[in-house]
Amino acid sequence: MKRKSIYILLVMVATRIVSFETAVAQQNYTDQFTVENQAIAKKSGVTSIAMDINLNNLKLDKNDLLIITPVVVSTETGNVAELEPIAVKGTLRNKILERPFEWKGKTRLGMPQDNQIVRRNGTNQSVHYKATLPFDDWQRQAQLVLRTEVIGCADCNEAQPDKTVSEKILPDKFIPDYRMPYTVPEVEPVKQRSERYSAHLNYIVGRHDLLPNFENNAAELANVDKIHHE
Numbered sequence: 286m287k288r289k290s291i292y293i294l295l296v297m298v299a300t301r302i303v304s305f306e307t308a309v310a311q312q313n314y315t316d317q318f319t320v321e322n323q324a325i326a327k328k329s330g331v332t333s334i335a336m337d338i339n340l341n342n343l344k345l346d347k348n349d350l351l352i353i354t355p356v357v358v359s360t361e362t363g364n365v366a367e368l369e370p371i372a373v374k375g376t377l378r379n380k381i382l383e384r385p386f387e388w389k390g391k392t393r394l395g396m397p398q399d400n401q402i403v404r405r406n407g408t409n410q411s412v413h414y415k416a417t418l419p420f421d422d423w424q425r426q427a428q429l430v431l432r433t434e435v436i437g438c439a440d441c442n443e444a445q446p447d448k449t450v451s452e453k454i455l456p457d458k459f460i461p462d463y464r465m466p467y468t469v470p471e472v473e474p475v476k477q478r479s480e481r482y483s484a485h486l487n488y489i490v491g492r493h494d495l496l497p498n499f500e501n502n503a504a505e506l507a508n509v510d511k512i513h514h515e
Contacts (some may be wrong), residue, residue: 304334318339318343320431325451330420334416334417338411340410347378349375350478352371352374354432355370355429357424360427361423363372369397371402372396372398374401399413400414428452484506
């Protein structure tokens with residue numbers, strides 16, 4: 286009877302351990318933070334990415350370290366570009382990382398201090414993130430994804446589900462469509478112009494020769510000459 290009781294107790298303990306590990310494994314931090322104020326642009330051969338990661342609803346275990354890595358992933362060519370990661374540290378995990386002594390498997394954070402934050406559960410916190418990478422044409426057909434992993438007790442790693450931030454980070458390349466319209470002008474009627482001018486010249490009675498300087502002949506002849514040269 287005593288052995289049976291010990292066996293049942295061991296089974297109960299093992300069941301609780303498995304249940305606890307399952308609960309820990311089911312902890313999904315990816316759904317507990319959001320991305321705001323996203324801005325992605327290309328200029329002078331550089332792709333710039335900026336966003337705010339809102340941690341207000343994140344309930345991070347004090348011993349956990351959450352690593353968030355923005356990744357640009359092509360949807361056509363398979364190209365991948367990992368950007369500088371972000372570290373969100375539980376309060377206890379932060380103290381452990383600050384200990385001066387070394388041990389095997391100690392986690393080392395290589396990202397800038399601006400990309401590190403200690404999570405104070407129940408408070409409003411966010412991380413303003415900026416990164417750049419050299420532009421390449423494949424980025425026009427690429428997504429921005431946040432890959433996350435949790436480092437917990439004994440420095441063990443656990444991958445979390447990816448979080449898609451943008452389905453398409455850059456617009457398609459603008460290709461102008463040059464066209465030359467050909468318009469046939471309407472046929473215009475032929476315009477004909479005719480002018481008539483009468484000159485009144487004076488002659489001396491009994492003479493038939495034209496005297497240019499007689500009376501107003503000079504003025505009339507000047508008008509005729511002017512009309513002839515127009």
